[in-house]
Amino acid sequence: INDNYCIYHCLRLGIINYTALANYIKPQVERLVGSEVNINSLVVAIKRYADTLEVGELEPINAKISLLGRVIDLDLVEDENVEMFIDRLREMDPDLRLFRTYNILRIFTEEAEDVRELMDRFARCISNMSKGLAKISIKLPSNSKVNQMLITAIADTLYNNGISVHDAFFSHDEIMLIVDEKDAGKAYDVLSRKLQSRYE
Structure with missing residues (x-):
C-alpha cells in the first residue's frame, strides 16, 4: 500500500x-507470503492499517512560515x-529564486515600482506574466527535511479550506507555495495554525 502513493x-x-483494494493487492500479498490469502483477512488488515493513519499527522519540528503579497510570476x-535582467532583479531582491523547467525560466518577485520599471526596460525577456499572487514560504531547520507526509498534510489543509495553489516548489528544507492574493491571508492563517499546532 505504501509503495503506491495514490492508494496510500x-x-x-x-x-x-x-x-x-483487498482484491487488487491479493496477488501481491500471496506472492509475498507464499500461500493463498483469505480476502476477508485482507479487508480486516487494511481497515486496521487505515485506522492508524491520521490525515495531517506530522512529526514535531520547528518550521517557520512567511507571507509575501503583491507577487508576480514572470x-x-x-x-x-x-x-542582465536577472542580475538587476537580484540587486533589488537578494532572496530572488529562479526556477528552470524544460523550456521556461520562471521568477516570482514582488510587484514593486522599481521592478515594474525594470520589466518595462527588459520587456523582450518576458514571455508571460501573472499578477495578483502571493508567496508563502515554509522553512525547516537544517536538521529536518521536507518529506511526503509534510507535503500531503499541507496540501490536505489547503484543499480542505478551499484554497487553490497556483504553483509549488520544494527543496530539501523549504516549501514555496504561490497562491492567489485573495486567498493568501486565509492560507497563511490555516497553515500557521496547522504548523504551530504540530511543531511547537
Whole structure:
C-alpha cells in the first residue's frame, strides 16, 4: 500500500473501498507470503492499517512560515539580455529564486515600482506574466527535511479550506507555495495554525 502513493493517500482520506483494494493487492500479498490469502483477512488488515493513519499527522519540528503579497510570476525567454535582467532583479531582491523547467525560466518577485520599471526596460525577456499572487514560504531547520507526509498534510489543509495553489516548489528544507492574493491571508492563517499546532 505504501509503495503506491495514490492508494496510500486515498486510504488516508478514507475514500477507498477496502474490498476493492483487498482484491487488487491479493496477488501481491500471496506472492509475498507464499500461500493463498483469505480476502476477508485482507479487508480486516487494511481497515486496521487505515485506522492508524491520521490525515495531517506530522512529526514535531520547528518550521517557520512567511507571507509575501503583491507577487508576480514572470516567465522569461532565452534572450541575450535575460542574464542582465536577472542580475538587476537580484540587486533589488537578494532572496530572488529562479526556477528552470524544460523550456521556461520562471521568477516570482514582488510587484514593486522599481521592478515594474525594470520589466518595462527588459520587456523582450518576458514571455508571460501573472499578477495578483502571493508567496508563502515554509522553512525547516537544517536538521529536518521536507518529506511526503509534510507535503500531503499541507496540501490536505489547503484543499480542505478551499484554497487553490497556483504553483509549488520544494527543496530539501523549504516549501514555496504561490497562491492567489485573495486567498493568501486565509492560507497563511490555516497553515500557521496547522504548523504551530504540530511543531511547537
